[in-house]
Amino acid sequence: MTGAHFIAGETVTGGESFASSPATGEPRDHPLGTPALIDRAVRAAEDAFAAIAATTREARAALLEKIADEIEARGAEITAIGTAETGLPEARLNGERGRTCGQLRLFAEHIRDGAYLDRRHDTALPTRAPLPRPDLRMIQRPIGPVGVFGASNFPLAFSVAGGDTASALAAGCPVVVKGHPGHPGTSQIVAEAIAAAVAASGLPGGVFSMVHDGGLEVGRALVEHPLIKAVGFTGSLKGGRALYDLCAARPEPIPFFGELGSINPMFCLPGAMESRAEAIGRDWAASLSMGAGQFCTNPGVVFVTEGPQAEAMVAAATEAMGAGAPQVMLTDGIAKAFHEGAERMARTAGKSFGQACEGRNATPWLIETDLAAWEANEELADEVFGPLGIVVRLPDASDMPRVAAGLHGQLTATLQMEEGDTDLARTLVPVLERKVGRILVNGYPTGVEVADAMVHGGPYPASTNFGATSVGTLAIRRWLRPVSFQNMPEALLPEDLR
Known part of the structure; x- marks a missing residue:
């Protein structure tokens, strides 16, 4: 494997590198991420936003299903390097790959249904006294480029193609992932699968990018970039709280959806x-x-x-x-x-x-x-x-x-x-x-069902936003915001409101 970043549909190599620290086998060199690479990826994501936000729900559903297909096509390769890097057994990696592809397909079904858009329509009442009422229509719309941090403990289901990425793409938001240094080879293969699916779907390459880890300054560059509109994170309380504070201190504060820690009494x-x-x-x-x-x-x-x-x-x-x-x-x-x-x-x-x-x-x-x-x-x-x-x-x-x-x-x-x-x-x-x-x-909390009614979040410090979940179809709402259209001509409305 030649170490590479995936930025806007291109493989990017060169520069300084770091060696992986696998549980078994020989270390591999991967290029270090830099703030400049993050900037390049985020700007490409912003350029691609209008295109993916304008896609039909069917087109985005097909993209998610294509990503699942591409991951499955690389299944043996992913398991081989994943077990070497993490020490997780083969059966666990195979099961996690199934869960990762399953949640991609679940979000495809979810957006086809359309209920997540929470569409509302108050028809005009021109003769209402004492004042007439305008025509009002509301819908959930994507927020913009999303930054995602790959997690250590789930190299597939909470990492490059995990629930944060799946739900953000489903919402119509481009994604920039910072890969986790604990499994860079696994991250790279999955990133290749996503990039292949984006290209096959005819969407701009900026819809997805993955930059390898490069230390604290790379994570900081991602959350502080003015074009990033929200961040998804799963990790430690200390690291997550630092990133949360950076998001809040920006000139334009943005939501930080961090899942940070729990003792699960x-x-x-x-x-x-x-x-x-x-x-x-x-x-x-x-x-x-x-x-x-x-x-x-x-x-x-x-x-x-x-x-x-x-x-x-x-x-x-x-x-x-x-x-x-x-x-x-x-x-x-x-x-x-x-x-x-x-x-x-x-x-x-x-x-x-x-x-x-x-x-x-x-x-x-x-x-x-x-x-x-x-x-x-x-x-x-x-x-x-x-x-x-x-x-x-x-x-x-x-x-x-x-x-x-x-x-x-x-x-x-x-x-x-x-x-x-x-x-x-x-x-x-x-x-x-x-x-x-x-x-x-009368059960045990290990094992989180990926389903409509699942909530994987909680009051701080379990997560930084108690109104959200990182697992289940409700996760899509993190990357959407309501927009109301008043007296809007039919031709100017989003397709799902016409």
């Missing part, structure tokens, strides 16, 4: 613990350890009532975690941060099960604490990205609503309950509605 109600404490412990350990815990919906904190059922749950979880082999983490940096975070949490809580691993490997950690320590040490509520879980023992189940009220914003919250727990659950749900984007009962 699970509340184990008494009836559930009485009937299936050991099963909850085993299943929680499996969810927590899946993919080396590198999911934004990883259930990192469990609240249980002190007693023999809590002991049984912890024992079952500990046994299940101990039986697993070390897993490779996505990057050296993620592994280092996990090891440091786990050891820091263990020192704070005082009771833990886990072990340090060499290099890029990780094994699960289970940390135990009580309500007093939880409330006294705010750092226990920080996300540690990886297979780390905290069990918080509460004196009484009646403490759960108060604990829930003290949580920061989260992506998810889970209730493990039986029918006899309904009264307690009834007090918890209104609290959790204000804290999370998705509430689950």
Whole structure:
């Protein structure tokens, strides 16, 4: 593979380069992104905006489906380099590729339907007294070029052709992606697939560009470019908050749709613990350890009532975690941060099960604490990205609503309950509605269904915009804004309003 950027339909090589850091195999050189390349890509996106904004819904749907076809045609190549770069198993990459293509096709179906346009029409009332009413028509229109940051933990579904890119193209917005340095080869192949689909669709090349990572100045150049109208991001709280602040400080502030972090609390109600404490412990350990815990919906904190059922749950979880082999983490940096975070949490809580691993490997950690320590040490509520879980023992189940009220914003919250727990659950749900984007009962949050009713977002710091989602068809609304047309001649209206 020859490393290259994809800018407005052209492969761009040369300049300084960086070497990838794969889990297996030899490093490959890829060209470093620069602010000048970002400027070139964004200006091409602005030049292409009028063309893609004017396309029919059918034409954009066909583009999305063509992108899915091109990705599938490169499936074996994507899996080979993706597994080498990230250490993710082949089955996981194949499944993620299916999800990536599935959400592209889902958005194609969604825009064909047209309901997302939220079209409204108030007909003129020329004889209304005391004043006549004009003819008013409203529709959602694309906002302009969108900047997207590729994510580390999903090299396909949240990266170059992920949900941000799919929904932005569906809305009629050109996209400029900054690739993630953890999987640059994977990013490049997917970018090639998108560029091929754009060319085959007869659209300007500026509809899509991908610039490789080049350090903080490249990300800054993307969010601060005056022609970028919104940004999509999935990553750390620290990095996302810095970009959010840059977007807000621009002469023209723009929306920053960042999904930043979550500990995804699970509340184990008494009836559930009485009937299936050991099963909850085993299943929680499996969810927590899946993919080396590198999911934004990883259930990192469990609240249980002190007693023999809590002991049984912890024992079952500990046994299940101990039986697993070390897993490779996505990057050296993620592994280092996990090891440091786990050891820091263990020192704070005082009771833990886990072990340090060499290099890029990780094994699960289970940390135990009580309500007093939880409330006294705010750092226990920080996300540690990886297979780390905290069990918080509460004196009484009646403490759960108060604990829930003290949580920061989260992506998810889970209730493990039986029918006899309904009264307690009834007090918890209104609290959790204000804290999370998705509430689950008797399940585990890892695994986010790509569907119309899905919400993958939540109050800060889970995301920077609680009214949005990065998964599901509602994600398209991030890249649209309502425009009202008053007394507009039919010939001047957007086609979907005629």
